[in-house]
Amino acid sequence: TWPGYSGVFNGQGHRITGLNFSAATTELFGLLNLRGVIKNLQLIDVNLYGNNGSAAGIVDQNNGQIIACSVTGKISASYGGTCGIAESNYGDIIACWFDGTLKESNNGAIVRYNYADITSCYWGGNAERGEFRNFGGTVDATKVDGATVKWQTAVDGMNTALTAGDYQWVLGTDGLPVLQKKQ
Numbered sequence: 385t386w387p388g389y390s391g392v393f394n395g396q397g398h399r400i401t402g403l404n405f406s407a408a409t410t411e412l413f414g415l416l417n418l419r420g421v422i423k424n425l426q427l428i429d430v431n432l433y434g435n436n437g438s439a440a441g442i443v444d445q446n447n448g449q450i451i452a453c454s455v456t457g458k459i460s461a462s463y464g465g466t467c468g469i470a471e472s473n474y475g476d477i478i479a480c481w482f483d484g485t486l487k488e489s490n491n492g493a494i495v496r497y498n499y500a501d502i503t504s505c506y507w508g509g510n511a512e513r514g515e516f517r518n519f520g521g522t523v524d525a526t527k528v529d530g531a532t533v534k535w536q537t538a539v540d541g542m543n544t545a546l547t548a549g550d551y552q553w554v555l556g557t558d559g560l561p562v563l564q565k566k567q
């Protein structure tokens with residue numbers, strides 16, 4: 385809701401598992417405003433469905449910062465696009481990743497519409513691009529294909545961008561990155 389979330393949501397490396405819901409547009413947060421930050425959070429095995437529009441894992445519109453977040457699972461919509469992290473990005477998305485299944489058309493693994501900066505982000509799954517459309521922003525998003533780029537490459541790349549944070553990515557036993565407190 386307007387004016388959106390303006391606080392700092394620090395997931396502290398916690399995981400939300402099995403988030404399953406359907407709504408007109410579907411995401412964990414609707415609007416992240418200019419002062420808002422969502423960081424250090426993993427959504428595992430989501431099943432999100434936008435029954436009257438788009439669907440995204442973390443936010444509909446990012447104007448702030450999304451740092452060290454990840455989403456795995458299935459994101460679909462009756463019409464409109466789907467994306468792993470944000471529907472539209474006017475802020476910063478740093479060291480985030482998505483792995484899963486998105487609706488077949490109009491999707492972006494990280495964002496659908498990008499107007500700002502995406503730094504050291506990675507994705508696996510069926511999405512062909514990190515962003516569906518880029519409108520002048522900077523996009524540093526790489527597909528993990530298992531041959532040329534592996535998840536360990538993603539871990540190393542994301543950690544390079546997290547120099548100031550308290551958390552880092554490590555390769556988990558399931559072969560996907562896991563967030564942990566820096567030692």
